[in-house]
Amino acid sequence: MPTTWHVLGAGSLGTLWAARLFRAGLPVQLVLRNTQRLQDYRAAGGLTLVEQGQAQCYPVPGETADSPGPIKRLLLACKAYDAENAIASVAHRLSAETELILLQNGLGSQDAVANRIPQARCISASSTEGAFREGDWRVVFAGHGYTWLGDPAHPVPPFWLEDLDGAGIPHEWSTDILTRLWRKLALNCAINPLTVLHDCKNGGLLEHHCEVATLCAELTALLENCGQPAAAADLQPEVERVIHATAANYSSMYQDVANRRRTEISYLLGHACKVAQRHGVAAPHLEQLRQRLITHLDNLGLPSD
Ligand code: NAD
Numbered sequence: 001m002p003t004t005w006h007v008l009g010a011g012s013l014g015t016l017w018a019a020r021l022f023r024a025g026l027p028v029q030l031v032l033r034n035t036q037r038l039q040d041y042r043a044a045g046g047l048t049l050v051e052q053g054q055a056q057c058y059p060v061p062g063e064t065a066d067s068p069g070p071i072k073r074l075l076l077a078c079k080a081y082d083a084e085n086a087i088a089s090v091a092h093r094l095s096a097e098t099e100l101i102l103l104q105n106g107l108g109s110q111d112a113v114a115n116r117i118p119q120a121r122c123i124s125a126s127s128t129e130g131a132f133r134e135g136d137w138r139v140v141f142a143g144h145g146y147t148w149l150g151d152p153a154h155p156v157p158p159f160w161l162e163d164l165d166g167a168g169i170p171h172e173w174s175t176d177i178l179t180r181l182w183r184k185l186a187l188n189c190a191i192n193p194l195t196v197l198h199d200c201k202n203g204g205l206l207e208h209h210c211e212v213a214t215l216c217a218e219l220t221a222l223l224e225n226c227g228q229p230a231a232a233a234d235l236q237p238e239v240e241r242v243i244h245a246t247a248a249n250y251s252s253m254y255q256d257v258a259n260r261r262r263t264e265i266s267y268l269l270g271h272a273c274k275v276a277q278r279h280g281v282a283a284p285h286l287e288q289l290r291q292r293l294i295t296h297l298d299n300l301g302l303p304s305d
């Protein structure tokens with residue numbers, strides 16, 4: 001009997017994963033917040049995934065977080081700021097046999113989740129796939145990419161990664177997942193807040209070369225001094241390459257702000273500043289950037305934590 005994939009977080013990435021696992025014939029259960037959400041979901045008839053303009057509805061079964069029954073395999077696919085509460089809602093269903101994939105961007109939420117459920121194995125993920133919600137229970141697969149998975153505490157991959165092969169979810173096991181997460185965090189810190197503050201696409205940062213270079217220098221020093229030297233290597237040229245390659249795009253933080261959604265600032269820039277302080281690394285420009293961003297979000301009436 002194959003193990004059921006529980007998916008907690010029926011948003012963009014949760015839907016993208018649940019639909020692909022389900023259509024590969026694997027058992028999947030969507031875990032919803034409460035009975036109202038479950039009723040809404042059942043009324044919709046399933047999750048709709050739009051790929052290359054074609055919409056397909058997948059009747060993935062749903063349940064609530066307080067449904068009975070153990071959870072052995074869980075994909076946690078909510079925002080970083082929701083991860084700790086989301087895991088708390090199903091903690092009583094997890095055991096020493098449970099393995100989880102944490103699909104959150106940034107850093108900080110993974111440790112918070114792992115501390116809540118010391119009995120379970122937590123696998124961190126970093127994804128370059130892109131998806132967005134077009135409506136409730138309807139998601140557009142917007143950009144092909146890759147998901148790196150890894151467990152900082154245990155380098156051996158779980159056998160069930162073969163389910164991802166079967167489901168056509170491009171992935172790779174990484175023995176240095178923390179390096180990947182830190183590298184992505186550094187890229188996001190050097191690009192995303194400035195696009196919000198300068199109200200521009202990523203390419204608009206070509207006009208703010210000095211500001212970007214100063215942030216890259218501080219991020220490089222931070223990574224080198226907090227035990228992440230591999231994530232520091234050639235950071236600035238990569239930031240510049242990403243700015244060029246994504247010049248026509250709006251950063252994810254820009255899109256969050258434009259759509260009046262809460263950002264993941266605390267798990268990106270906020271985490272970088274916290275770690276800098278903990279390690280006694282001077283990061284005045286990162287701290288000033290964080291303050292400017294918080295003021296900007298406050299002025300817009302958006303959450304700044
Ligand atoms: P999303 O907001 O689209 O979906 C999150 C879902 O989790 C929402 O449906 C929300 O209602 C649900 N949720 C939150 N708390 C819950 C709870 N307690 N119980 C049940 N459901 C709960 O978010 P997303 O875009 O899928 O992003 C998830 C993570 O992946 C983020 O950290 C994001 O930065 C990262 N990421 C997203 C993309 C993308 O293209 N969307 C790409 C790379 C990384």
Ligand code: KPL
Nearest residue numbers: 187188191192246251252
């Ligand atoms: O990941 C990104 C984002 O927008 O969140 C990029 C494109 C790398 C910019 O930081």
